[in-house]
Amino acid sequence: MLPEMAAAAIRTSKLTKDYGAGRGVFDLDLQVSAQEVFGYLGPNGAGKTTTIRLLMGMIRPTGGSAYIFGLDCARDAVDVKRRVGYIPGDVPQFGSLTGSEVVTYLGGMRGGVDPRRVRSLCERFELDLGRRFREYSSGNKQKLAIVLAFMHQPDLLILDEPTSGLDPLNRQEFYTLLRETRDHGATVFLSSHILSEVEHICDRVGIIRDGRLVHIAELDEATAPNLEEIFLSYFSESRTKPKLLRS
């Protein structure tokens, strides 16, 4: 672990994943401090999920580096994941396994999880673990993904559009859970399309466009900028003059 990185939960330096044809993430320099809730905003295809997959070690960078708690995301992937809870952008399919089997199966890969913690999360979101995964609605699948990410009380949560498919009540419950988790010392990195959600729960926000981080803003209540204005300043123009912006 590099000492200067110890304080940063996430730190990337010139992180690049080049898929060709201008797609991917380029020269991403980002630092997320411990106990911070960092929102990651951008339109579809901007590179949010690619960034998250790079942090999770699912894909290999073509340049630069990424560290979580000072550990290299690619080289030390296993150690990184001991401290991370993850919600992927698309909920994985577990077919005919029941929710309880999925929890035990993935919990077993972590060396076991506290069943009281699982029970508490499931009661909170009213998620019936006795049903088969294929019988779950999309909202219930997302709830299961939340349980899987939070069940081992990780130090860092990397969440790719975590409220997708949740109804307003469960969405509020999720925000409460997120605040409690932050208050207990965890860091949160979450991507979202929903500006109000990011404004509501994040300390800082980064905006990504065409694979490049174009803006980082503090979201302190007193000095909070109008996120919608910032967002639209970057993207409304690109809708009308895409070629000009690319040049």
Place this chain on the structure above:
Amino acid sequence: MIPVLFGLRLGRWGMIGFAAAAFLSILAQTAGFYQIAGHSPSARAAFGASMSALAAQFVALFPTPIRPDTVGGFVEFRGIHPLGILLCVWALVSATGFARGDEERGIVEASLATPTSRAALVASRAAAFTIAIAVASLAACAGYLAGLAIGHETAELRGVLEDGVLLVALGLACYALSIFVAQLVPGRAATAAAGGLLLGLFLLNSLSRVLQSLVAWRWLSPFRYYDLSQPLPPGGTFDARGFLILVAIAVVGTAAAALAFTRRDLGSSLIPFPARHRPVSFAPSANTLWRVPVVRGVYERRLGIVAWSAGMSLLAFMFVLLTRTIVNVLLSVPSLLPYLSVFVHQQIYPAVLGYTWLNVAQLLFAALAITHVARWSAEDVDGRLEMTLSQPFPRAAVVVERMAVLTVIALVVSAISGTVLFVQSHIQGIDLNAGRLAAASLMLVPFALVFAGAGAVLAAVNPRAAVGLLGAFAFASYLDIELATSFRLPLWLQDLSAFKLFGTPLLTGVDGRSLALMVLLAMLGLGSSILLMQKRDVGR
């Protein structure tokens, strides 16, 4: 027209793959005939007699060939009949893939959101499959004609086309039956139910050739109507009535499927299965098996293990039952006695059982490995691998655990089916060497691992194409051994085929060199796939 094109677009790789397989296999068999059958009338007659001997051992699978001393008779027996079975498997996978797989993926719902009726959707998919299987059958015909050109022979085009349309009709009949059955049962059981029905109908017809009691019932099987024609050989026949019955089964089956589809809810089956009432649970499973590496994978596939073990045991049981009949048929042909005298000295029953049962077992274990690779690919595509890797679990461990799970499952299935074979042989008074049978059964494990190793590499390189490529690899391996004699392939090339390396363990014991090569190939696949998995990107 657009729904038909959409159906073709979804199944384009199947069409390309099966057309290529049909062309190459028939071309290889046709060209191979000229390499092995000799050119003089006496050589051809001797070759025909040896083929009849071989056919007698497979009478429970394929009909007795007409004039196997001619290229038409030989290709009908060695090429077209196995291709017919292959096309039926394609029809099964394609039909259940549409009826339930596309439904789970939401493709059916999206299609029905357009102004398309359910009946029209079923008809369009059936039409798309008709075009696809017609292309594959034409490719088979083209392979035959190309092979004839190599041997400087010509054929009556009518017989070739009749064989082509027969293959299409058989495939469509199987497609219609599968798509109908898939409407009746829950989605997860659709392939098993339709596959079980087709297998039952196939066995009903083929076993009726050796079991008199089944003759009265074989009219129920579409395979019976396919059997009535053998248009390729000189003096062969095309039974127009049988062909029309196959077409009628296809039309009526598709119409019944369309009707059933209009009467059920999307995501449900026509036959209602009451949901079990369970109390709400917020607790994780207390079953510790889910926490133990390898055991959790085996436990998750427990129903599959039961199905594979039961199916293989049933087949082993039937092959032993048929062995005496087959041997009696062989011994009753005077012209075959010179060929059999070699076997008789070496125990004819183990020889016949080894040739029939172990040949089928090899194919099924290759299929077992392919189904596992299909699952690995699916885990990659549906995000389960990503979720696994989001746990503190090394990528290498994922690959090793997958192979270990397959090893355990292959061991269980081979041990159970081998035990059934031994016990049933003992009951039938067939004296099998227990040690050799155990060794032969255990040899099926490294045999499956060779395919799994190749599949692990393919799944690491391109999970979406892994199953198709592994199927092609298995097909090429099978062709390798099939054509080794015909084309005098070099030994090193033959040794790349697991079918060749398997040898004849029941008759001659396990060849240590072949076993070592199989283990080496499997380990090579495992090692390569671990390296590739470390380097590759994961995610949809």
